[in-house]
Amino acid sequence: MRLQSTAPTLITLNESSVRETDEGGVPHLRLVESSPVPILCQNPIGRVGNTLLGMSWPIWGFFDMAILAVGIYLSYGLFVWSPEGRWVRFGWVETCLIQCGLLVLMGMVFGLYEQQTLLRRSRILARSLLTIGSAVAVTYIVISLLMYEVHSRRVLFLAAGLYLLVALPVRLLVCLCLDHHHRKFVILGTDRKSQMIPAGMGDGLSKRYQLAGFVAVDPMEVGREIKGRRVLGAINDIERICLEHRVNEVVVGPVLARNPRLLDKALACLRLGCRVTNLSTFYEQILSQVPVDHLEPHWFLFADLKHYREAQLIMKRAFDIFGAVLGLLLSLPIWPLIALLIKMDLTGPIFYHQCRVGLNGRHFWLHKFRTMHPGAERNGCVWASEDDPRVTRVGRFLRKTRLDELPQLWNILLGQMSVVGPRPERPEFVRELDELIPFYNERHLIKPGLTGWAQINYRYGSSVDDSRRKLELDLWYLKHMSLELDLIIILRTLGTVFLGSR
Numbered sequence: 001m002r003l004q005s006t007a008p009t010l011i012t013l014n015e016s017s018v019r020e021t022d023e024g025g026v027p028h029l030r031l032v033e034s035s036p037v038p039i040l041c042q043n044p045i046g047r048v049g050n051t052l053l054g055m056s057w058p059i060w061g062f063f064d065m066a067i068l069a070v071g072i073y074l075s076y077g078l079f080v081w082s083p084e085g086r087w088v089r090f091g092w093v094e095t096c097l098i099q100c101g102l103l104v105l106m107g108m109v110f111g112l113y114e115q116q117t118l119l120r121r122s123r124i125l126a127r128s129l130l131t132i133g134s135a136v137a138v139t140y141i142v143i144s145l146l147m148y149e150v151h152s153r154r155v156l157f158l159a160a161g162l163y164l165l166v167a168l169p170v171r172l173l174v175c176l177c178l179d180h181h182h183r184k185f186v187i188l189g190t191d192r193k194s195q196m197i198p199a200g201m202g203d204g205l206s207k208r209y210q211l212a213g214f215v216a217v218d219p220m221e222v223g224r225e226i227k228g229r230r231v232l233g234a235i236n237d238i239e240r241i242c243l244e245h246r247v248n249e250v251v252v253g254p255v256l257a258r259n260p261r262l263l264d265k266a267l268a269c270l271r272l273g274c275r276v277t278n279l280s281t282f283y284e285q286i287l288s289q290v291p292v293d294h295l296e297p298h299w300f301l302f303a304d305l306k307h308y309r310e311a312q313l314i315m316k317r318a319f320d321i322f323g324a325v326l327g328l329l330l331s332l333p334i335w336p337l338i339a340l341l342i343k344m345d346l347t348g349p350i351f352y353h354q355c356r357v358g359l360n361g362r363h364f365w366l367h368k369f370r371t372m373h374p375g376a377e378r379n380g381c382v383w384a385s386e387d388d389p390r391v392t393r394v395g396r397f398l399r400k401t402r403l404d405e406l407p408q409l410w411n412i413l414l415g416q417m418s419v420v421g422p423r424p425e426r427p428e429f430v431r432e433l434d435e436l437i438p439f440y441n442e443r444h445l446i447k448p449g450l451t452g453w454a455q456i457n458y459r460y461g462s463s464v465d466d467s468r469r470k471l472e473l474d475l476w477y478l479k480h481m482s483l484e485l486d487l488i489i490i491l492r493t494l495g496t497v498f499l500g501s502r
Contacts, residue, residue, distance in 0.1 A: 049177025057113035071162035189253025356424035367407035371395025421449025
């Protein structure tokens with residue numbers, strides 16, 4: 001899931017482009033200025049849709065606020081009156097500031113500004129209605145109950161209706177345009193890793209990409225099928241293949257990427273207007289996750305991970321302390337109620353303390369409200385599942401709303417956890433997963449979090465495969481972590497809580 005424009009850019013090079021290698025012999029590109037070359041033709045409607053899809057969320061937010069502001073202004077002209085014949089004292093400018101601000105905030109909470117939203121009509125409709133509906137409700141509460149002002153409900157609803165009449169069709173039109181846009185790509189290589197097409201390729205941003213086929217090193221492989229796609233030719237014919245199949249992207253498999261002679265042939269496609277990249281980077285850009293099956297150790301050398309930057313860590317720690325203190329102040333009044341409900345539903349302690357693996361593999365005690373029957377693990381550690389029979393009635397509610405995680409705010413204050421980061425796992429499971437999943441322990445390079453990129457993009461994990469998918473999302477966060485991304489993740493977490501999703 002992408003949150004702002006990171007659409008692949010076209011790379012064009014001439015003969016002065018230079019290929020370099022690192023100390024380990026891994027080839028990479030150093031780009032120099034070059035004159036532009038002809039771009040492969042694309043459907044103009046699809047290109048318009050792709051351009052609009054690539055707009056960042058602030059631009060979409062400004063677009064929404066402009067539409068809503070016009071709607072509020074027109075609504076005031078039609079409906080704002082009082083029984084005494086006076087205009088309502090609360091002006092349209094003040095209403096704009098409140099309702100437009102809440103519209104963008106609710107849009108971030110419910111994921112309206114994520115690029116994946118524009119790829120499905122059902123998502124556009126559902127998230128648009130949730131966003132404007134919640135914005136109207138909260139606006140009325142703020143004006144009437146917090147500011148003690150009289151306001152017309154008809155203004156709020158008419159402005160919301162006008163917003164939907166404009167913003168909703170625009171987004172549906174973008175979705176329609178994207179149905180005509182497909183960036184074709186070929187994979188250079190037929191080895192096992194090159195054939196591993198991630199499960200997420202059928203959804204999200206990957207809907208815009210179409211695998212034309214594979215390109216083999218050995219000419220004897222030409223014509224055979226790999227997972228329903230044909231081997232189009234050999235590496236010596238790569239330029240002809242790109243022209244015949246109108247290829248936009250050339251994705252180099254891990255075996256070819258280590259062979260300078262074969263890599264030179266792939267770089268020739270740059271002159272045709274194709275983009276050339278390696279397999280892991282390609283999937284990372286279109287899926288917002290790092291496929292661990294395609295990773296090799298040198299990925300960590302070039303990933304420019306943010307976890308070692310002192311300024312980044314200081315700001316993140318300050319953000320954690322502020323968030324934990326604010327969370328405790330807001331939630332402490334309901335702690336006694338939660339404790340009472342737990343006591344009414346089961347016997348035993350209210351809190352549950354469990355050993356988890358934290359930063360750099362250090363163990364710490366994680367605190368939660370108890371949601372399972374006492375003795376639920378008398379037979380040893382068991383994966384928790386979404387409909388776990390060991391969970392009590394009150395526990396199901398606490399888990400669904402994530403209220404059971406509130407005591408972890410204390411872990412954040414102690415510096416054992418962060419507000420945003422990979423979810424901490426139990427040592428017993430970490431030892432097992434480290435043997436089964438490549439680079440699993442690298443998720444411990446940063447502090448575990450109360451919520452994270454994996455939590456808002458993937459379902460409840462209860463197996464090794466689920467842990468693999470979550471690791472791919474955690475590694476993406478490790479590479480792209482920032483305060484802006486943390487804030488977006490927190491808002492999206494609120495959205496999953498409101499919608500009753502864990």
